Amino acid sequence: MSADIKSSTQARPPFFERHAAKLGVALPVVTLAATLGLWEFYIYASGTPAYKLPAPSDIVKATISGWSILFSSLLVTLRIALLGLLSAVIGGVVIAILFTRSRWIEMCFSPYAVILQVTPLIAIAPLLNIYFGFEATIYLSAFIVGFFPVLSNTLTGLRSTDRGLVNLFALYGASPLEILFRLQLPSALPYFLSGVRIAGGLSLIGAIAAELVSGAAGEGTGLAFRITESGYRGNIPRMFAAVLLICLCGILIYAVTSLVSWLLLRRWHESALRQDA
Amino acid sequence: MNQAVLSAALAEAMPSPAPLVSLRDVSKSFDNGTVALEALSLDVFEGEFLSLIGPSGCGKSTALRLLAGLSQVSGGSIDWRDPARGERGRDIGFVFQEPTLMPWASVEANAALPLKLLHLPAGEIRLRVEQALALVGLHNFRSAYPRELSGGMKMRVSIARALVTRPKLLLMDEPFAALDEITRFRLNDDLARLQSELGCTVVFVTHSVYESVYLSSRIVIMAARPGRIVHAIDIIAPLPREEAFRRDPLYGAVCAEASRALHDAMGSADHL
Ligand SMILES: Nc1ncnc2c1ncn2[C@@H]1O[C@H](COP(=O)(O)OP(=O)(O)OP(=O)(O)O)[C@@H](O)[C@H]1O
Ligand SMILES: [Mg+2]
Numbered sequence: 001m002s003a004d005i006k007s008s009t010q011a012r013p014p015f016f017e018r019h020a021a022k023l024g025v026a027l028p029v030v031t032l033a034a035t036l037g038l039w040e041f042y043i044y045a046s047g048t049p050a051y052k053l054p055a056p057s058d059i060v061k062a063t064i065s066g067w068s069i070l071f072s073s074l075l076v077t078l079r080i081a082l083l084g085l086l087s088a089v090i091g092g093v094v095i096a097i098l099f100t101r102s103r104w105i106e107m108c109f110s111p112y113a114v115i116l117q118v119t120p121l122i123a124i125a126p127l128l129n130i131y132f133g134f135e136a137t138i139y140l141s142a143f144i145v146g147f148f149p150v151l152s153n154t155l156t157g158l159r160s161t162d163r164g165l166v167n168l169f170a171l172y173g174a175s176p177l178e179i180l181f182r183l184q185l186p187s188a189l190p191y192f193l194s195g196v197r198i199a200g201g202l203s204l205i206g207a208i209a210a211e212l213v214s215g216a217a218g219e220g221t222g223l224a225f226r227i228t229e230s231g232y233r234g235n236i237p238r239m240f241a242a243v244l245l246i247c248l249c250g251i252l253i254y255a256v257t258s259l260v261s262w263l264l265l266r267r268w269h270e271s272a273l274r275q276d277a
Numbered sequence: 278m279n280q281a282v283l284s285a286a287l288a289e290a291m292p293s294p295a296p297l298v299s300l301r302d303v304s305k306s307f308d309n310g311t312v313a314l315e316a317l318s319l320d321v322f323e324g325e326f327l328s329l330i331g332p333s334g335c336g337k338s339t340a341l342r343l344l345a346g347l348s349q350v351s352g353g354s355i356d357w358r359d360p361a362r363g364e365r366g367r368d369i370g371f372v373f374q375e376p377t378l379m380p381w382a383s384v385e386a387n388a389a390l391p392l393k394l395l396h397l398p399a400g401e402i403r404l405r406v407e408q409a410l411a412l413v414g415l416h417n418f419r420s421a422y423p424r425e426l427s428g429g430m431k432m433r434v435s436i437a438r439a440l441v442t443r444p445k446l447l448l449m450d451e452p453f454a455a456l457d458e459i460t461r462f463r464l465n466d467d468l469a470r471l472q473s474e475l476g477c478t479v480v481f482v483t484h485s486v487y488e489s490v491y492l493s494s495r496i497v498i499m500a501a502r503p504g505r506i507v508h509a510i511d512i513i514a515p516l517p518r519e520e521a522f523r524r525d526p527l528y529g530a531v532c533a534e535a536s537r538a539l540h541d542a543m544g545s546a547d548h549l
Contacts, residue, residue: 164377167347171371172394172442182390186381268380268422 054237059244062237070226070238074245077207077222080135081253084142085203089196091143092150096188097180100158117148121206122213129214138222141210146199153195157188190269193261200253208246223249295358296320297446297478298344302353304503305339313339315503316353321446321480326472326516328481328489328496330535332543336504337482338374341448344480345371370439370477372449376431378423378438384410385419388437395442409437412471429460436468440475447472447479454484465492469517486535490528491518496535500542508538 016023036056042048043055050058063070095113099106121141128137161184169179211224223242230238265272298321305314313336321327321344329337342348343355346369370391378387388409392402410416413433423431432452439447449468453461469492472479483489489496494516498508512531514522522528 162377164373164375165379167342167373168371168377168390169394170347171345171369172391174394178394182393183379186379189381268382268424270424 051234051236054240058237059240062235063241063244066238066241070223070241070245073221073223073226073242074249077204077211077224077246078249080138080222081142081204081207081249084139084207085146085196085200085253087139087143088146088150088199088203092147092195092199093154093192096151096154096158099155100184113148113151116144121145121209125210125213128210134214137214138207138210141206142203143206145206146203149198149202150192150195153191153198154188157191158184160191161187190265190271193257193264194271197254197257197261200257201250204246204250204253294322297323298355298357300340300343300353300355303340303343303350303355304352305336305343305348306351312503314343315505317505318353319497319506321478323445323478324476325494326469326479326481326492328483328493329499330483330486330489330496330539331499331504332501332539333484334504335499335501335542337499338450339504341371341450341480341482344446345369345448347371368442368445370442370444370447372432372435372439372447372452374451374454376423376428376435378431378434380423383420383422384415384426384434387423387434388441391438391442405441405443406437409441410434412440412474413437413467429456429464432456432464433467436471440471443475443477445477447477449479449481451482451484453488461488466517466519468492473517486532486539487523490531490535491522492516496531498535498538498542507542510534510538 040055040057043053043058054062095109099110121144125137125141128140132140165183165187166179169183174182207222208224211222212228223246226242227239230236230242262272300317300319303314303317303319304312306312317336317340319340329340331337339348343350379390382390385406389402389406392405397405407416407419410419413436415430415433415437418426418430423434426434432455436452439449453464456464465488468479481489481492490512494512496510496512497506498510499505500507510531512527514525514527
């Protein structure tokens with residue numbers, strides 16, 4: 001009898017399981033479309049003016065009409081955020097390697113890494129602004145918030161090398177550099193990549209937050225400034241448009257870092273394997 | 278049993294060559310006070326297949342690690358016949374209890390690791406890895422990743438990796454412990470064949486009396502607390518043996534003797 005039940009469930013797995021992949025895409029899209037539709041309809045039906053709450057179509061229109069301004073600001077923000085992320089990645093990995101090389105270095109400097117992490121960026125950005133100026137502040141902020149996740153994840157990765165493999169390398173007389181490059185760094189890769197994924201999002205947030213706080217204006221400003229500026233001018237649809245672009249940027253960074261991570265790990269690491277692949 | 282005794286007498290009568298390596302009164306204690314080995318003396322002769330059996334915790338793995346230079350003796354000495362072979366384990370292959378493969382590297386790259394660490398030219402490495410993988414029957418899986426292999430296949434990669442350097446001495450720590458009986462028998466046969474083909478010396482740790490009797494030219498039984506040798510049996514049947522050996526009266530007799538010795542060794546240990 002139990003065999004009967006088993007074969008019947010095998011023949012017809014539950015609806016959700018059979019269509020999991022398609023539903024994973026379809027459901028969020030439907031939800032989003034429904035929300036936007038309701039929003040649009042509510043604005044239309046209630047006659048709410050765009051300067052109070054713009055309809056989705058107003059936001060799209062504002063994005064298109066303000067494209068040249070918004071796009072150049074987008075590039076500014078994105079460039080600084082990515083530069084910060086890149087420095088955070090390089091800095092985090094180098095410091096993590098130094099920490100594993102020497103207990104002394106770690107004891108001397110690890111408190112500062114923690115201080116960097118726990119101090120709210122919003123609190124130090126105005127100070128940085130005074131000493132380093134507007135552009136450097138944004139860059140430093142993107143760097144500071146991205147640095148810690150990379151450092152701590154890479155450190156965990158470097159320390160979780162398999163004891164057996166360490167013995168094996170010792171057996172064949174591997175040099176410290178060979179152990180680093182052939183054993184420790186590959187072992188740390190999955191941890192490092194998940195640190196980079198977190199840091200990617202944070203760097204964008206850091207760049208935007210620093211720009212908002214430092215209150216920069218004028219030429220070569222990023223999306224955060226466009227939000228403040230549009231707010232002063234009462235151009236609410238453009239505020240939304242800027243937020244939309246920031247959001248898309250974040251998604252883009254997440255997608256790229258996830259893709260890189262998947263490409264590097266898909267052959268061997270559990271996190272990148274599909275079930276039953 | 279009589280034959281085993283006779284073989285021991287014969288071995289004594291023959292002029293014995295200098296051992297490949299000898300442990301002289303070796304003791305090993307750890308920082309936490311555990312005495313893993315005490316006054317252990319053991320000669321390993323060229324070309325022999327030596328098995329260590331004994332209760333859990335009697336220091337079998339510790340003895341292998343000392344031989345491999347992965348750990349240092351607390352007392353006594355380890356003397357190599359050829360002192361120039363140095364501290365680097367160039368001439369030693371070690372198969373750990375776990376496959377211990379690099380998950381990010383293909384079968385081929387895993388097997389090539391020792392040669393890369395010894396900085397051999399790339400062409401030479403490719404050739405030797407190919408040979409080693411063919412020996413363990415994995416040449417068709419050279420570009421697979423460890424996670425795509427079964428437990429037995431991973432173990433064979435680990436064996437191939439230990440063989441690529443063509444070591445004089447092969448140390449194996451319960452290499453087949455985690456495998457089912459069929460796979461284990463097959464790998465036993467593979468190993469016996471490999472050893473006689475390559476002419477290397479093997480020191481083999483196992484919990485299975487039957488496995489050790491089937492494979493070995495000599496069995497050493499150890500007891501725990503402190504780790505020491507309590508009994509040794511020479512098995513004169515020539516290597517490699519085949520399935521028929523499992524029905525040989527000698528096989529039965531040695532199994533019985535080894536089991537009894539092992540049982541006594543277990544009894545002498547305090548029960549945990
Ligand atoms: N690194 C270590 N630190 C402290 N004690 C250790 C260490 N390694 C082993 N020991 C102790 O040394 C003794 C011998 O250990 P060993 O691993 O050699 O035993 P074994 O004979 O291989 O046992 P098993 O058959 O269970 O693998 C044990 O009592 C163990 O607790
Ligand atoms: Mg052991």
